Amino acid sequence: MSRHKLGIAAAAALLLALAWVWPEGERPPASATTATEPTASASPAPASEGDGEAGDTAEPEAPASSAAESDAPASDPATSSTPSPAPSDPPPPVAEPAANTYDGPLGTRNHTGDDRVALTFDDGPSPEWTPKVLDMLREQGVKATFCLIGAYAEAYPELVADIAREGHTLCNHSWFHEFDLGKQSEEEIRSNLQRTNDAITKAAPGAEVKYFRHAGGQWTDRAIAVAADMGMESLHWTVDPSDWDNRTTEAEIRDHVLDRSGPGAIVLLHDGASNQKDMCGALESIFAEFSRRGYTYTAL
Template sequence: MGRHKLGIAAAIVAMLALAWLWPEGEAPSSGSLASAEPTVSESPTPGSEDGGEAETTAPADEQAGEPTGESPASDAPASPSAEPEAPAAEPVAVYEGPLGTRNHTGSEAVALTFDDGPSPEWTPRVLDMLREQGVKAMFCVIGAYAEAYPELVADIVNEGHTLCNHSWFHEFDLGTWSEAEIRANLQRTNDAITKAAPGADIPYFRHPGGQWTDKAIAVAADLGMESLHWTVDPSDWDNATTKKQIEQRVLDASSPGAIVLLHDGASNQKDMCGALEEIFAEFARRDYTYTAMGS
């Protein structure tokens, strides 16, 4: 009997001890005797191997910032093209001379034009200078001089330069004449040119003194010639203009595409030729190219 009482007392003491040690309000589960160590995944989280803070993987519906269960907004901007288109080049102003006449070559090249020849004294000199520089130019010839010096017209064509009709005898008021009179004058000039250089092309007409009229422009166009003005006039036709003035005026006013007015006849050719040497040198420094504006 005494042993039985002792056994009951020991059991009561054991139960009281367990009740005091177990957390309040919780009953041990069937797995309460399992190891208290937390479960660790087999692969380490990126960044945790070197002791750094482990990265947390966001829920799938939050990755890449995409809204959950929504389609992209309809006004979202379209993806830009890989290569944006270059802006269109500005058109070159070619016909800004009086009454819409041509005063620009239409390219980066400049054009040297020589009026009022051919001259037996100066045209050969100008041709020599052009040949030395490898430059092709334009000669606006007077019909009466073409008839008097046909060999010079032939030389101009054989050297690869372009021809231009400059009226029969430099009639300043030509554009005020009747259409029939203008036509007769220009046709007579063309005939003298083609007689000197059979088959030569005459794509341009330049009115004496630049005194253009709509009537003269229309007749020239009817004869297959474009009316040609200029960009730069250094006044080498004036005997009072010095070599330095001719040179400076051409260099100051010239830019790519310029049409330069010069004279190989009936003007101040000596100073013009002297200035031309410096003009060639400066244009070379500017990397200008030349065009004869042939058709």
């Protein structure tokens, strides 16, 4: 009996030993399963995910896109999370101060007094060119100032009437463009200017002659005073492109006017001299550029 018990005990011990060393089958280790399982989005997990040991308190690395953004300077508008405001349009040109309105020689007027520009045409009327200038002004809807020579106003009264009828301002430019008028006596100056005004108003009854412009800008206190006594303001200019000179090209006239003109400018041009073809060609470009700048016009 004791021998039988001993045999049973030995058999049980052998079975226990075999159970201890036998493998668990073909299942892969748990660590291998974790390493190869795709994420729910079927995209690779971040490189830092699972790299640390359990209990590691190091903060995870930022995604690559965040790291790239953090490398840029904080002030760089291209990488800022808050969109920068759109750049505003440049401010409109500032009008000439009123104090500069009479900045011409001897206090003559050489600015309009506000942000409008004024085109002035001297030495007409001309039967060849004044009608062309009037057509161009009409097409643009622009009113201008015409400084008329008395002898020509007397010779071409219909042109003076056309100028006045279309709403342009009239200006006295002496009887026959006398450069030395201001050096003459008060009586001679007054007689010259009155004769010119008479020719203008005869051609355009009821028209007002608001301004006087001395030939060549050869101003004197005496001429200014006589004109003022006759109710005329002495009108100079801001810009003179020398369009009266045959040697001045169309491009030179255009560039000079555009380079020197700003808000409040009074531009000197000629509808009666010797270079009207180039002046009219330049005037088309001047209108286009002034329109682009947003300038408006005044007839003074």
